[in-house]
Amino acid sequence: xxxxxxxxxxxxxxxxxxxxxxxxxxxxxxxxxxxxxxxxxxxxxxxxxxxxxxxxxxxxxxxxxxxxxxxxxxxxxxxxxxxxxxxxxxxxxxxxxxxxxxxxxxxxxxxxxxxxxxxxxxxx
Numbered sequence: 523x524x525x526x527x528x529x530x531x532x533x534x535x536x537x538x539x540x541x542x543x544x545x546x547x548x549x550x551x552x553x554x555x556x557x558x559x560x561x562x563x564x565x566x567x568x569x570x571x572x573x574x575x576x577x578x579x580x581x582x583x584x585x586x587x588x589x590x591x592x593x594x595x596x597x598x599x600x601x602x603x604x605x606x607x608x609x610x611x612x613x614x615x616x617x618x619x620x621x622x623x624x625x626x627x628x629x630x631x632x633x634x635x636x637x638x639x640x641x642x643x644x645x646x
Contacts, residue, residue: 531622531623531624532572532585532621533619538575538576541579541612542575543576545576545582545610546574546576546582548610548612549576549582549610549613549616552607552610553565553574553584553606553607554566554567555602556599556603557602558570558595558599559598560595561589561644562642563635563639563642565586565599567631567632567634567635567638568589568626568630568635569629569632569635570588570589570626570630571585572585572587572621573585580613581613581614582607582610582615582616582617583616584607584616584617584619585618586620587620587622587625587626590626591622603616603618604616
């Protein structure tokens, strides 16, 4: 079933306690420091992070995509994520669920991300 979820999109969010919600917010904040090196913008503002939740009280589950399924930077983004997320108090493990549906497009970029891209000379 996990293979199927990776290709069909983000599964339904499980019930989250208040502590889980707060920890997921901390994970999301940490993900602002994970930068796509090809574009120079963080993965949250690029719209690559689709959802984050906590399982079993201490495992961060990050549902994200890439700008392209053939992106050569998967290992680098995974390494950055591991370094930042595993440093958070309360996180004992993490998992990235690579999601390909819906496919990423510029419509997912946040307004802050668009401002950053314009500052770098991109037309968005």
